Amino acid sequence: MEKKRKIDSECRKFKDQWNIQYFVIESSNKALCLICNESIAVLKEYNIKRHYEAKHFQNYSKYTGSLRTEKFEAMKLGLKSQQSLFTKLKTEQEAATHASFRVALEIAKRGKPFTDGEMVKECIIAVAEEMCPEKVNLLKTVSMSANTVARRVEDIAENISSQLFNKNGHVEWFSLALDESTDVSDTAQVLIYIRGVDKSYEVHEELLDMYSIHGTTTGSDIFKGVEMAINQKNLRWKNLKCITTDGGKNMSGKDKGVVALVSKAVENDGGSKPIVLHCIIHQQSLCGKCLEMSEVLKSVISTVNFIRSFGLNHRQFVQFIEEIGENDLPYHTAVRWLSCGKVLQRFFELRAVIEIFLNEKHRPLTELQNNAWLWKLAFYVDLTKHVNELNLRLQGENQHLPDLYTNIKSFRKKLILFQSQLRSKCFSHFKTCEIFSHTTETEFPIDFAIETLSALKINFDTRFSDFDVIANQIKIFQNPFDTDIETLAPELQMEMIDLQCSDIIKNKYQNLSLLEFYKCLPLTQFDNLHKFARGLFSVFGTTYLCEKTFSKMKYTKNVYRSKLTDEHLKSLLIIGTSKISPQLQTIVSGKSQLHKSH
Numbered sequence: 001m002e003k004k005r006k007i008d009s010e011c012r013k014f015k016d017q018w019n020i021q022y023f024v025i026e027s028s029n030k031a032l033c034l035i036c037n038e039s040i041a042v043l044k045e046y047n048i049k050r051h052y053e054a055k056h057f058q059n060y061s062k063y064t065g066s067l068r069t070e071k072f073e074a075m076k077l078g079l080k081s082q083q084s085l086f087t088k089l090k091t092e093q094e095a096a097t098h099a100s101f102r103v104a105l106e107i108a109k110r111g112k113p114f115t116d117g118e119m120v121k122e123c124i125i126a127v128a129e130e131m132c133p134e135k136v137n138l139l140k141t142v143s144m145s146a147n148t149v150a151r152r153v154e155d156i157a158e159n160i161s162s163q164l165f166n167k168n169g170h171v172e173w174f175s176l177a178l179d180e181s182t183d184v185s186d187t188a189q190v191l192i193y194i195r196g197v198d199k200s201y202e203v204h205e206e207l208l209d210m211y212s213i214h215g216t217t218t219g220s221d222i223f224k225g226v227e228m229a230i231n232q233k234n235l236r237w238k239n240l241k242c243i244t245t246d247g248g249k250n251m252s253g254k255d256k257g258v259v260a261l262v263s264k265a266v267e268n269d270g271g272s273k274p275i276v277l278h279c280i281i282h283q284q285s286l287c288g289k290c291l292e293m294s295e296v297l298k299s300v301i302s303t304v305n306f307i308r309s310f311g312l313n314h315r316q317f318v319q320f321i322e323e324i325g326e327n328d329l330p331y332h333t334a335v336r337w338l339s340c341g342k343v344l345q346r347f348f349e350l351r352a353v354i355e356i357f358l359n360e361k362h363r364p365l366t367e368l369q370n371n372a373w374l375w376k377l378a379f380y381v382d383l384t385k386h387v388n389e390l391n392l393r394l395q396g397e398n399q400h401l402p403d404l405y406t407n408i409k410s411f412r413k414k415l416i417l418f419q420s421q422l423r424s425k426c427f428s429h430f431k432t433c434e435i436f437s438h439t440t441e442t443e444f445p446i447d448f449a450i451e452t453l454s455a456l457k458i459n460f461d462t463r464f465s466d467f468d469v470i471a472n473q474i475k476i477f478q479n480p481f482d483t484d485i486e487t488l489a490p491e492l493q494m495e496m497i498d499l500q501c502s503d504i505i506k507n508k509y510q511n512l513s514l515l516e517f518y519k520c521l522p523l524t525q526f527d528n529l530h531k532f533a534r535g536l537f538s539v540f541g542t543t544y545l546c547e548k549t550f551s552k553m554k555y556t557k558n559v560y561r562s563k564l565t566d567e568h569l570k571s572l573l574i575i576g577t578s579k580i581s582p583q584l585q586t587i588v589s590g591k592s593q594l595h596k597s598h
Contacts (some may be wrong), residue, residue, distance in 0.1 A: 012042070012043040012044055013043065014026040014031065014043055015045070018031070018045065018048055019072060020068055020069055020072050022048050022049060022051075022052040023035050023052065023056065023060065023071075023072055023075060024040070024048055024052075025076060025079075026043075027039070029043070030043070031043060031047075031048050032079075033051065033052075033056075034072070034075035034076060034078075034079060035055075035056050035060065035075070036055060036056070037079075038051070093141070094588060096138075096141045096142045096143070097143075097588050097591065098584060098585070098588050099142045100142050100143050100144060100148060100149075100152060101152050101155070101156065101584045101587060101588065102584065103117060103120055103121075103142075103144060103149075104117065104144075104148075104149045104152030104153055104156065105152075105156055105575065105582060105584070107120070107149060107153070108153045108156065108157075108571070108572050108575040108576060109575055109576050110576075111552060111555055111556035111572055111576055113146075113561060114146040114147075114149040114150045114153070114568075115146045115149075116149075117144035117145065117146060117148065117149040118144055118145060118146070120144060121139075121142060121144040124139055124142075125139055125140060150568060153568065153571050153572065153575065154567075154568075154571055155587050156571075156575055156582045156584075156587065157570070157571035157572075157574045157575055159582045159583055159586065159587055160574055160575065160578050160580050160582055161233075161574065163580050163583070164194075164204075164206050164208070164233070164578075164580060165233055165234045166234075167196065167198075167204055167206075168194070168196060168233050168234040168235050169234045170198045170199075171196035171197060171198050171235070171239060171538075172197060172198055172199050172239065172531070172534050172535075173196070173197050173239055173240075173241040173534050173535045173537075173538040174194050174195060174196040174197070174235060174239055174240060174241065174538055175194070175195045175240065175241050175242035175243065175244065175274075175275075175538045175539050175540045176192060176193065176194060176195075176208070176226070176240065176242075176243050176244070176262075176540070177191075177192075177193040177195070177243075177244045177245075177279075177540040177542070177543045177545060177546055178190065178191070178192055178193075178222070178226065178243065178244070178245045178246075178251060178258060178543070178546070179191055179245065179246050179279075179543045179546035179547065179550070180213075180217060180222065180246075180248075180250075180251075181550045181553070183553060183554070183557050183569070184554070184557055184558060184559055184562050185557070185562045185563075187212055187213070187214055187566065188212070188213040188214075188217045189210055189211075189212055189213075189550075189553065189566075189569075190210065190211040190212075190213065190217075190222050190225050190226075191207065191210055191545075191546045191549055191550070191573075192207070192208045192209045192210070192211065192225065192226060192229050193205065193206070193207055193208060193540070193543075193545045193546060193549075194206055194208040194233075194235075195538050195539070195540050196538060197534045197535075197537045197538040199523075199530075199534070200519075201515060201518060201519045201534065201537065203398070203515075203537060203538070204579070204580075205397060205398060205545060205579075206577075206578055206579070206580065207545075207549065207573060207574055207577050207578065208229050208233055209225070209228075209229035209232075209233065209570075210566075210569070210570040210573055210574075211224075211225025211226070211228070211229070212566035212570075213225070217250055218250055218256065219250045219251070219253050219256045219257040219258045219260070219261060220256065220261065221250075222250060222251070222258045223258050223261040223262065226258065226262065227265065230265075236269060236271075237262075237265045237266045237268070237269035237271055238266060238269040238270045238271030239271065240262070240266050240271060240274045241274060241275060241535045241536075241538045241539060242274050242275040242276070242277060242538065242539040242540060243258075243259055243262055243274050243275075243276055243277075244277045244278075244279055244539075244540040244541065244542065244543055245258065245259065245276075245277075245278065245279065245543065246278070246279055246282050246543055246546075247278040247279065247282060247283070252276070252278065259276050262274065263276070275470060275539060276466065277466055277467065277539070277540070277541065278463070278466055279541075279542045279543040279544075280394050280404050280405075280408065280464075280467070280541050280542050281391065281394045281395060281542045281543070281544055281547075282542075282543065283463045283464060284387070284390060284391055284394060284408070284460075285391070286459075286463060287387075287456060287459045287460050287463055290455060290456065290459045291380070291383070291384075291452060291455075291456060292452070292455075293340075293380055295373075295376065296344070296373065296376050296377050296380055297340070297344075297380075299365060299367050299373075300343060300344060300347050300377070301343075303347070303354060303358070303365055304330075304343060304347065306358075306363065307354075307357070313361070316357075317357055320353065320357055321350065321353055327346075330342055330343055330346060340384055341381070341384030341385055341387065341388045342388075344377065344380055344381045344384055345381045345384075345385065345432070347377070348377055348378060348381050348432060351368055351374070351377075354368070355368045371440045371442035372442060372445065374436065374440070375433075375436065375440075375442065375444060375445050376445065376448065378430075378432045378433045378435075378436040379430065379432075379433055379445075379448075379449055379452075381432040382429070382430040382431065382432045382433055383430075383452070383453075383456075385432075386411075386414065386418075386429070390407060390408075390411045393407045394407060394541075394542060394544075395542075395544055396544065397544070397545065399541055399542065399544070400514065400515075400537065400541075401474060401477075401536055401539045401541045402474050402477060402478035402514070402536075404541035404542065405467055405471070405474050405541070406478075408460070408464055408467065411460070412457060412460055412461070414429075415453050415456060415457045415460070416457070417429075418430075418453055419450055419453045419454065419457075422444075422446060422449045422450065422453070423446060423450065425437075425444055425446070472487070473536065474536070476488065476492075476532075477514075477532070477533060477536045478514065480496060480499055480500070480509075480529070481499070481500055481506060481509060483496060483500075485497060485500075491528045492528055492529060492532060495525070495526050495527075495528055495529045496529065498525065498526070499521075499526065499529065505521070508520055515537065518530065518533045518534075518537075545577070548577075549573055549577055552573065552576055552577070553569065553573060556569065556572050556573070556576070557569050
């Protein structure tokens, strides 16, 4: 049976003489008629000739010789001009769409309303009218309506999430930081942050998901959101190393809390029970609140509120202190970590001015004449200053667990030093007390100070017991050269001996950061040690990222944007917090239609 012929096997090629003879050119392996712009699929003279004679011979046979050649060139030039016009239009539409995405990205990063897109467009056009009027019409094609910006934001957030999805597929270990807060519309928003580490020690901290709850916020309710995020974001429970929460009952409950449910899920997937931590910053803040400062703080807050809450009082007080070159009193805000110390310090510094002002207002504060009370005020000013310094050290992104735990251990030892020094009235680290000691003959309340410091130390020891449980792991991780081999797990012992006996590796440890040190270790020789180290690199010590994002959430979804949907809020937070750069060109090229503003 004779095989069917294939066009390719016939070696059909376009011949140059067909240009003038039939007014055709070659385009995409086809003959394109310059007269009617129709394509002739088969490159065969018979087909081309039949098309020309059937449709154009009568009108174009009159063109002969040089006239025919000129006509062909004119048609060819016209086609190129037409094609370049279409190309230009497509390029302009693509550029307008890309510009629209760029503006939407900047709006989302700053948490601005979608309606600001139109305002931005008007500003751009106003600038163009002054500086490059010929570009105004082109800039007007950039679509920046509220609906368009909203769609752009959704697309950008989806692109970032897809990139995170790909990163999650390569992690060896990951940890989660969870926290829950209520937005302005009374919707409970659960933030789920991931800290993932792959085998090349690439660490990424990203907002994995935001789960909105409109009903109860029990442990099982929150766990549903966490479980959904794990299943949808290319993660396995067995790779979960640690879960860090704010310590609330719905989070840390032994039976029905999120931690308990997560631990069961990990064990069911064949993984080891994850480390469970209560946020170090939150713990430290709670330790600070254990200080019984009501005797001092009550009078201070009452006085500050009297000055700041009444417009006339505040104006007169500001005018009064400006005359002597001083700054205003701050409000005390219980939910802000550093607020108490700043208020006490400023109150102590302005105590003489405040006393004069209160007397003029016929509202004297008798405590300002009580040196015993002033001693306690001075002591709390210094103590809260030390607590605040610790708090600032614990804050920040990409904090490794050893550094956080070192700060806590250091502060515990400082409390012991403070007790020893204050017993002998040594104010080396209590400068406010030292200053006050020169202005009064009243004795420093030693018993009160020692009792306060003892209570604070006991609170620190109790609240950070979960970190003490893993203290040995942290020590091995932080300094593998100062480790007792016999106390190690069997799979680490041989590798640790090789490590400690290598002077070259020890030299690298002394000259590199902890992350860079572990990166440079040979993979095959220290396989188990690498796995151990990558696990601890993934651990969240704090929920700082959650707290930071909640601040952004309250700014983004405020009383003026209370109708902002949960999905749009999540998109804005993903874009506003992510370190992953969105692939705008990929997003634009994936659009089947490029819409422009008319």
